[in-house]
Amino acid sequence: MIKKLSTLLFIAVMVFADNVDAQIPSLKNVFKNDFLIGTAMNAQQIEGKDAAADELIKQQFNAVTPENCMKAEIIQPGWDTYNFDLADKLVAFAKKNNIKINAHNLIWHSQLPGFMHHMQSADSVREYFINHITKVASRYDGKVYSWDVVNEALNEDGTLRKDIFLDKLGDNYIVEAFRLAQKAAPHTKLYYNDYNIEQPKKRAGAIALIKKIQAAGVRIDGVGIQGHWKAGAVPMADIEESIKEFSALGIDVMFTELDLSVLPSPWDKVTADVSETAQGSAKMNPYTKELPDSMQRVLAKSYADLFTLFMKYKKQIGRITFWGVNDGQSWLNGFPIHGRTNYPLLFDRNFKPKRAFYSVIATAKNH
Ligand code: 9MR
Numbered sequence: 001m002i003k004k005l006s007t008l009l010f011i012a013v014m015v016f017a018d019n020v021d022a023q024i025p026s027l028k029n030v031f032k033n034d035f036l037i038g039t040a041m042n043a044q045q046i047e048g049k050d051a052a053a054d055e056l057i058k059q060q061f062n063a064v065t066p067e068n069c070m071k072a073e074i075i076q077p078g079w080d081t082y083n084f085d086l087a088d089k090l091v092a093f094a095k096k097n098n099i100k101i102n103a104h105n106l107i108w109h110s111q112l113p114g115f116m117h118h119m120q121s122a123d124s125v126r127e128y129f130i131n132h133i134t135k136v137a138s139r140y141d142g143k144v145y146s147w148d149v150v151n152e153a154l155n156e157d158g159t160l161r162k163d164i165f166l167d168k169l170g171d172n173y174i175v176e177a178f179r180l181a182q183k184a185a186p187h188t189k190l191y192y193n194d195y196n197i198e199q200p201k202k203r204a205g206a207i208a209l210i211k212k213i214q215a216a217g218v219r220i221d222g223v224g225i226q227g228h229w230k231a232g233a234v235p236m237a238d239i240e241e242s243i244k245e246f247s248a249l250g251i252d253v254m255f256t257e258l259d260l261s262v263l264p265s266p267w268d269k270v271t272a273d274v275s276e277t278a279q280g281s282a283k284m285n286p287y288t289k290e291l292p293d294s295m296q297r298v299l300a301k302s303y304a305d306l307f308t309l310f311m312k313y314k315k316q317i318g319r320i321t322f323w324g325v326n327d328g329q330s331w332l333n334g335f336p337i338h339g340r341t342n343y344p345l346l347f348d349r350n351f352k353p354k355r356a357f358y359s360v361i362a363t364a365k366n367h
Contacts, residue, residue: 034365107153141184146221158202206223223249226255263342
């Protein structure tokens with residue numbers, strides 16, 4: 001019996017070792033005195049159907065953000081009909097493994113429930129807005145560490161995005177979202193989250209927004225700079241300036257969806273607006289077999305530069321979250337062109353650490 005058990009254990013260890021190497025350094029450990037290190041979790045991983053990813057998450061990360069399962073279309077699929085199944089599983093996984101959850105998100109113009117799409121009445125939008133925030137935020141108060149209360153509310157020029165909430169509720173809706181979240185989730189940190197807010201105009205818009213929330217006497221604890229950038233072209237000076245300016249507002253700064261695309265962009269702009277897609281071509285998908293060493297180096301250098309900067313401002317930075325566990329699981333394989341092979345993260349498609357992983361580790365004090 002004991003022999004049988006030890007054989008089984010041996011096989012299990014071999015299978016595990018095949019995917020996740022227990023010997024590699026751990027991001028969460030090497031940065032434990034600096035900031036939280038997070039990853040996004042998809043449904044498979046939350047359901048426990050991706051054992052290798054789950055092992056790597058436990059080994060490397062002390063923060064997780066649900067990639068999709070707490071978004072409105074999933075958590076409230078029908079009017080006043082909620083589905084907390086996956087979100088509750090995530091809470092259980094995180095509790096068991098001592099991981100902090102950044103819940104994502106309460107108010108966002110995208111991935112709204114179907115019933116919102118043609119909603120005309122301002123009263124109905126208001127009812128949805130109040131009920132959704134109150135119900136979802138209060139359920140997870142004390143169970144999640146933080147909420148992205150409002151996500152991506154700004155245009156590139158810093159003005160407010162013309163979405164259903166602005167249209168029906170007016171330009172105070174963001175302050176109201178934070179006020180409702182503060183009431184429903186008194187033990188949860190409350191954040192504003194967006195992409196490109198390191199860019200000067202959009203950053204100025206975000207600062208004005210945060211000041212407006214603060215001036216209303218409403219709590220906002222932090223700002224999330226998403227960090228969807230390009231390897232070899234990371235806007236370092238803008239990022240540094242943003243850390244300074246946002247932290248001067250007395251709030252935490254987070255990098256919340258970090259990934260560095262290595263593929264050519266069909267446009268001359270950087271965006272994470274999922275409504276923008278483009279046509280594919282072989283030229284646009286140059287590394288279908290593997291990422292050449294020259295590009296691995298570019299990626300590693302960009303990550304090293306970023307983490308060197310993050311370490312410089314570790315007092316101001318609360319968390320760095322990567323948007324996915326391994327390259328094969330990144331949204332960037334499908335955006336802005338479907339079916340490409342991208343390599344934006346620290347772990348390859350077999351969960352093996354890349355050169356970029358070691359370049360990040362090397363920036364830590366205790367590696
Ligand atoms: O990674 C997410 C992807 O699985 C979804 O299909 C997509 C749909 O909107 O959302 C992605 O995550 C986004 C995040 O929630 C907000 N910032 C931009 C992210 C990448 O699109």
